[in-house]
Amino acid sequence: MTGVEEKGARTRAAAGPGTGSLVATGLTKSFPLSRDLLGRPASRVRAVDGVDLEVTAGTTVGVVGESGSGKSTLGRLVSLLERPDTGSVVLDGVDATHLRGRALAALRTRLQVVFQDPFGSLDPTKSVGHAVAEPLLVHGRIGRSGMAAAAADLLAGVGLDPGLAGRFPEQLSGGQRQRVCIARALALEPWLLVADEPTSALDLSTRSEILNLLLGLQRDTGQSILLVSHDFATVQHLAHRVAVMYLGRIVEEGPTEEVVGNPLHPYTRALLSAVPVPDPSAQRARRRIVLHGDVPNPADPPSGCRFRTRCREAMPSCSTIDPALAEIGPAHRVACLLHAEAGTPVSTSATPRSTT
């Protein structure tokens, strides 16, 4: 990938799914919780609070976290569906943060989204064929007359019978719908596919079909994927790199095998140990780290390290020092005082991270 791709639509032949880059720096996003009499936000919750993220060509990056971790907001920021308060999303070298209108639409062709809920993310009044070919129509790559042929190709590409084109979403099963959503996202041959919980609404046997489909895409076309999920098993299966989020921050990040095999942050350890292994004897022999207490209110996060209220290894200094992500091993970074001495703090962005 060289140069700047501003006219995504025109130059798509040059930029296939295999090349591209995404660099997000210092992202923060807050939402108003309550408003005063004049309608100005009185209190805000920081859903994402200073997150850097990078996706390189041909890889899958997984973002794991529980509810309230901000992973879905991060996914929406990266998908250009939400604008960050501070920080930037640079896609193919173009800063998308302040783009509008036509330029934004053009850049969107480089990045497409698969949503969590395959039941809600298809317009019930549009046929399957319309749903999958619509992106091409919107970007003027085909005319209305070309939709049927394009739809048939796209459906076949995700292993669906092209004959389904005339049906409506409510006639399809969950797995079929999710395939339709993937076909729709792939229509523009985006470089990056952002998948927000793509399998969590699906049944067990259907889940493996979708995981296989995503794996096959990456193998065949070098598709890059940003996978947002609460399910460690799914992320572990698909992702080359994984970022673990807690209360709006990335607490640990690194190659999947590293993070899973040698988790360093106490939260990552607790999260991994809470995922039950589908093997009774192994599962019952495991040492479980059961966390106590609830996730703190994101509007009023604890001082210092945000995990300290539930952490079993919390030290007095944890309440005063907010640990930054520090490089511990090769490309393995963790934000925890236990490991602060071992590593060197990584400067997260050119501009200093905003205050907590």
Place this chain on the structure above:
Amino acid sequence: MRNGAMRNGAMRNGAMRNGTDPLLEVEGLTIDFDGAVSQPGLVQDVSFTVSRGESVALIGESGCGKTMTAMAVLGLLPAGFRVAAGRIALGGRDLLTCSARELRAIRGRSIGAIFQDPMSSLDPTMRVGDQIAEARRLHLKERRPVALRRARELLDRVGIPNADKRLASYPHELSGGMQQRVMIASAIACDPELVLADEPTTALDVTIQAEILELLRDLRTEQGIAVLLVTHDLGVVADFCDRVVAMYAGAVVERAGVEDIFGAPAHPYTRALLDAIPQSGRPRTVLPVIPGRVPPAGSFPTGCRFEPRCDHGGHDRCRAPQHEAAVADGRYSRCARVADGDLVLAAGVGAR
């Protein structure tokens, strides 16, 4: 993994450990739907038992009839659905011949229920304390102060801090995990013998799920409460349950101890379900899939219900209605290959 079968003899299943005193017996349960289009056999010939203190999992994908079966046990089938045949007995008492009034006395008293979504299962306008106390006032005729005192103890019991303060809270003031704890507290308020939990942790985060399972485990060991757990999460089953009842398209396809079923599944459907789970040791590998999908209710095949999707299908013997056949002591599979004796299980399980 999956070598649990080796411990087969020593630890057959929970029923052994807890004594084989059957608490809940379901025999030949068949549920029909009588509506504009009547659909017989939505649940067909389902049999299983839950012994005292035991934890039994009812597993299967959505549309397989596991919730329907659980609702039948509670006597809460939705309008139009009808138990057409079979027997459901709790402690020897036939629930199907009970009057509505008698059933009400059993629900909440002898059987406690926990559902998937605590937020919609709790009354949003009622304080947590009164909600828990309600069952005791209703079933044990306790007066409100007495029942509330007990509710306080129960909140302590399920690990809710500041129980005194929480008694006066409304459900929406609690987090999801806390709400589920309140649900559990009200389910066990009258010291039931059986708790029926329908996907109790599906809506929760994994760290919260681990806490809730820990709590349910404690209740079992300390109070001897039996648990019938409806779930699709095989990890939870491996963690928590003694025995497994696997359902597919309204029929039980396999019943076995948890070690046996994970070690050497004796039905192609259970095997396929287990194979479909991503394995931590083999990232980015293609997972086996089950071709096709669960047929919609009402159009189940007349023969083996799994046959159209089965690797071993296509034989004449699969076209006839299947019956449960014993694979080994206390293990059953509804597969023609078992009935014909040509299913060989790994590690010698079920060698007959």
Place this chain on the structure above:
Amino acid sequence: MTAEATAEPVVDRRPAPSERSPRRKLLRGMIRRPSSLVAIVFVLVLVVLAVLAPWVAPQDPTAQDLAAAFAPYSAEHLLGTDDLGRDVASRLLYAIRIALLAPLISVGVALVLGVPSGLWAGLRRGYVDAVLSRITDALLSLPGLAFALAIVAVVGPGLVNVMVALGIVFMPSVFRVVRGAAMAVAQEPYVDSARAIGCSTHRILWVHILPNVAAPLLVQATILMGVALLAEAGLSFLGLGVQPPESSWGSMLRTAYDNQFEAPLSVLPPGIAVVLTVLAFNVIGDTIRDVMAARWQR
């Protein structure tokens, strides 16, 4: 059911059932219910009669024959004659045109004003919504018929004036229905999905949101049709709507009312016509709501 199904693991080869577009399903659901089928047929017959009135009507509706005034029902005058000896059956037939045209004008005006503003307010919220909502609230606080009368007082009587005035009065109810429904639809993931593929706001509004608010909108529109017909009849009864010699059911009622002692039965034809037509509109509206509700429940 066959081994072939397992040979093709990925592709679902279930025979495609008849394509059920939401529109087709709504139509089918409506035709299946006897009450709405009757209502639909009734309205269709009205439309046909309105178009064919010059050919179907036995006589010229404005031809006077004072000698034959107040004639009873007969073969020559199926429904008798009025005070000027005009054939009531013919006047009733011609009045169908007014009965259909008048509600179409006012509901049309209400839709043209209310739908775009409602969609816009529902998607954008914020200031757009606040401003538009206050305007419609102000309109809503005016008594409808009195407002229409005031407009008529300014621009003069006449069917079109009255109906346009009524359309403005109806606009807030259309706006509210569309705004509320659009607000709910705007939260649906498929609207996000449309944004993600790069749809313009224009396309999102008209291609993705409008069809999904069509059901409540249709219900509201049919009910307004009934209200508009009643209002037209009322205003014509007062002499503010249709001007003589043209006939409307309202003006015919007026004539019948003025001559109730000479011809007591003459209130029946226009009266029954109004009642049945309003009823038909309402039945259609209710059925759309029921059919859509049944679909939403699944």
